[in-house]
Amino acid sequence: MVDSQIVLNGQTIAYTCYAFVIILLMGWFGINITRSGRGNKTGKALFYSFVSMLVVLGVSLHIVTYNTIPWAPMDINRANIKPDKTFAIEVANHEFRLPTEKLTINAGEKVLFYVTSLDLTYGFGLFRSDNSMVFQMQVVPGHRNDILWQFDKPGVYTIRSTEYSGPKGTQMILKDVVEVL
Amino acid sequence: MNGEQGLFKPSGLTPMQKLILRFVVVGLIYYGFAVIEGMIMRIYQIEPINAVPDYQYFAILTAHPLVGIFGSTYSLVFGAFLFLVPFLMKKPLWSYKLGNWTFLLIAIGTLVFWLAGFITHYAPLYTLYWPLPADFTQFNPLGGTFFVAGIALVMLGTVFFVINIFKTITYTPEGWQQQPGKELLKSALGITGFKNLFRRKQEEHLVSLPVAAIARGTVDTALNAGIILFTGVLILIYMIGHLMGFDLKESAVDSLLYKNWFWWGLDLIADGMVLIFVAGTWYLLAMLISGKNLFMQNIARAALLVELIVSWTVWSHHLLSDQAQPGILKIVSGELVTAFELITQGLAFFITLATLWSARPLKMSNELKFLLGGLLGFALAVPAGIMQADIGLNRILHNTQWIVGPHVHVAVLVGLTMTLYSAVYILFPIVTNGAKLYSQKLANFHFWAHLTGGIGMGAFMGMAGLEGMLRRTIYLHGEYQIYMILAGLSGLLLLLGFLAFFFNIVMSVGINGVIGIFLPSRLDVKELVPEAK
Numbered sequence: 001m002v003d004s005q006i007v008l009n010g011q012t013i014a015y016t017c018y019a020f021v022i023i024l025l026m027g028w029f030g031i032n033i034t035r036s037g038r039g040n041k042t043g044k045a046l047f048y049s050f051v052s053m054l055v056v057l058g059v060s061l062h063i064v065t066y067n068t069i070p071w072a073p074m075d076i077n078r079a080n081i082k083p084d085k086t087f088a089i090e091v092a093n094h095e096f097r098l099p100t101e102k103l104t105i106n107a108g109e110k111v112l113f114y115v116t117s118l119d120l121t122y123g124f125g126l127f128r129s130d131n132s133m134v135f136q137m138q139v140v141p142g143h144r145n146d147i148l149w150q151f152d153k154p155g156v157y158t159i160r161s162t163e164y165s166g167p168k169g170t171q172m173i174l175k176d177v178v179e180v181l
Numbered sequence: 182m183n184g185e186q187g188l189f190k191p192s193g194l195t196p197m198q199k200l201i202l203r204f205v206v207v208g209l210i211y212y213g214f215a216v217i218e219g220m221i222m223r224i225y226q227i228e229p230i231n232a233v234p235d236y237q238y239f240a241i242l243t244a245h246p247l248v249g250i251f252g253s254t255y256s257l258v259f260g261a262f263l264f265l266v267p268f269l270m271k272k273p274l275w276s277y278k279l280g281n282w283t284f285l286l287i288a289i290g291t292l293v294f295w296l297a298g299f300i301t302h303y304a305p306l307y308t309l310y311w312p313l314p315a316d317f318t319q320f321n322p323l324g325g326t327f328f329v330a331g332i333a334l335v336m337l338g339t340v341f342f343v344i345n346i347f348k349t350i351t352y353t354p355e356g357w358q359q360q361p362g363k364e365l366l367k368s369a370l371g372i373t374g375f376k377n378l379f380r381r382k383q384e385e386h387l388v389s390l391p392v393a394a395i396a397r398g399t400v401d402t403a404l405n406a407g408i409i410l411f412t413g414v415l416i417l418i419y420m421i422g423h424l425m426g427f428d429l430k431e432s433a434v435d436s437l438l439y440k441n442w443f444w445w446g447l448d449l450i451a452d453g454m455v456l457i458f459v460a461g462t463w464y465l466l467a468m469l470i471s472g473k474n475l476f477m478q479n480i481a482r483a484a485l486l487v488e489l490i491v492s493w494t495v496w497s498h499h500l501l502s503d504q505a506q507p508g509i510l511k512i513v514s515g516e517l518v519t520a521f522e523l524i525t526q527g528l529a530f531f532i533t534l535a536t537l538w539s540a541r542p543l544k545m546s547n548e549l550k551f552l553l554g555g556l557l558g559f560a561l562a563v564p565a566g567i568m569q570a571d572i573g574l575n576r577i578l579h580n581t582q583w584i585v586g587p588h589v590h591v592a593v594l595v596g597l598t599m600t601l602y603s604a605v606y607i608l609f610p611i612v613t614n615g616a617k618l619y620s621q622k623l624a625n626f627h628f629w630a631h632l633t634g635g636i637g638m639g640a641f642m643g644m645a646g647l648e649g650m651l652r653r654t655i656y657l658h659g660e661y662q663i664y665m666i667l668a669g670l671s672g673l674l675l676l677l678g679f680l681a682f683f684f685n686i687v688m689s690v691g692i693n694g695v696i697g698i699f700l701p702s703r704l705d706v707k708e709l710v711p712e713a714k
Contacts, residue, residue: 036542042535058520069573121310132649143505164653166319
């Protein structure tokens with residue numbers, strides 16, 4: 001499965017390019033709106049082309065990501081996919097309770113993290129050693145919170161709550177407890 | 182003491198002019214609160230401040246958006262619209278007294294919830310994810326009671342605003358020929374325009390486009406007030422029960438259902454009221470600045486109606502990481518309907534630019550430059566939000582600094598606030614009877630400091646978010662220090678820009694002028710601006 005870092009890099013490049021283009025465009029508009037010139041009237045064809053472009057962009061974004069980000073279809077269909085390993089994790093009193101001291105996974109395995117909250121709404125996220133995020137989900141009390149993930153490469157990961165659950169929640173970090181062999 | 186060239190004379194202001202100026206003064210003071218709170222948090226993100234314990238930090242984090250939205254934005258927007266609706270419809274406000282109550286309730290309510298948070302550290306954040314607001318092992322129920330009571334006062338003022346807007350649109354002033362109230366309401370809400378789609382003979386629009394935008398945004402404002410009031414009552418029941426010694430079961434309220442309900446209500450502000458009000462304000466500003474009719478006016482009207490309906494159905498984009506949320510809601514509401522915002526907001530962006538373009542060459546006035554800044558803000562912020570409203574990308578972006586930086590802060594600070602500044606600059610001579618701005622250099626500094634500060638802060642927060650920095654937490658070991666220093670410097674620019682603006686306005690109207698705004702007017706409450714003698 002494609003590493004989430006690659007998707008983030010792609011997004012960074014795409015949005016940065018867009019931001020520069022739109023800032024330059026508004027700068028150009030700001031300069032030229034103060035100058036006289038021909039062509040003050042905006043054609044309807046340009047307007048409808050712009051609207052069509054927005055429609056195409058809005059719809060295609062989700063089609064493209066669904067077909068290129070592997071965890072998106074896996075997430076939607078996770079009820080029909082048999083995991084190679086399941087970890088049942090409980091959260092209560094601002095503490096993660098793991099089934100074992102360390103969660104060990106073999107590279108290539110599909111792993112289901114099944115997290116239950118006994119009190120508040122928390123988050124469940126996995127982070128690399130440089131603090132970048134692998135994935136996260138919300139952990140809502142009284143509901144099933146599960147996420148299926150496939151790790152391709154060996155590595156060590158930290159679990160951290162990604163949702164605010166009061167000031168105590170900032171300490172909800174289990175360092176290097178997930179190991180992919 | 183008497184302002185620039187002594188031109189501002191508060192004794193000559195009508196009660197309505199004084200009312201809007203009071204809204205502006207209070208809105209700017211609360212904006213100052215939000216900026217100072219923001220700076221404290223910016224410094225805290227660079228390195229936690231020992232003098233501010235973590236529970237105080239989260240109390241500030243709870244108050245900051247609420248003071249910014251309710252205390253500042255609601256004051257500025259409600260004040261402006263209570264003036265503009267009668268101004269555009271050329272009739273008096275339905276009830277000046279109710280307008281005054283809106284002003285008082287928002288000003289006092291904001292102070293009450295801000296003080297409750299400051300003193301008791303009630304800090305469930307504005308999202309109030311159940312059962313956190315009723316977790317009395319972490320929060321003081323008495324402080325929470327005052328906090329909720331303050332919010333309730335703001336909502337009551339909001340309800341009065343809603344009543345005043347719709348009554349002003351539909352009522353018949355004394356001595357006037359009977360007004361077609363129902364038809365005016367239909368036109369304002371877009372029902373006339375919708376029916377026109379299926380009729381050969383088109384019915385005329387009885388209200389102007391800006392008034393229609395205000396009316397439709399006000400529908401979302403009303404619904405949101407209802408949701409927040411209901412939620413407040415629910416939380417109050419648990420708080421009062423706890424104070425009286427009853428242990429009410431928190432599990433009686435389903436956390437996911439509550440989250441759906443609450444986000445549905447919050448999105449009526451974020452994705453409804455704000456976008457509709459902003460689009461309507463852009464249209465009005467573009468017409469006033471250019472002196473031309475709006476480009477593609479009928480499409481603009483239709484888009485406002487679409488935006489209203491979209492705002493009722495987009496809330497699931499906040500629950501894409503909630504695994505128990507039904508998949509169909511994630512795809513339809515969270516992804517597809519949300520993508521419509523790219524279209525409706527893109528339309529408003531294009532129509533505004535095309536209208537301005539039709540009148541070039543234009544002088545680069547303060548209102549024009551701030552309007553262009555506001556347009557740029559939304560052009561940057563809306564796509565950043567649309568990217569996160571995607572099942573694939575949300576998995577690696579949710580609750581990071583990405584959403585709160587390039588999306589929320591750029592939308593609010595650059596998009597919304599610069600649009601409001603544009604409105605303030607254009608309304609300034611009208612509501613002050615021709616007062617002169619003290620310094621154009623300060624206005625220019627305000628513009629550039631605000632624009633670069635707002636975009637810079639959003640960008641550096643976003644960069645940290647893409648590298649995994651979470652929102653709503655504290656980093657103790659300088660993990661993202663470089664980004665946070667740069668975001669802090671950008672925040673400082675915002676603060677300096679605001680101080681320059683505030684000083685400029687105070688120097689324009691003078692200290693005596695500011696005091697005079699709060700003294701009663703001797704003129705008739707039905708006059709918007711003084712009648713020419």
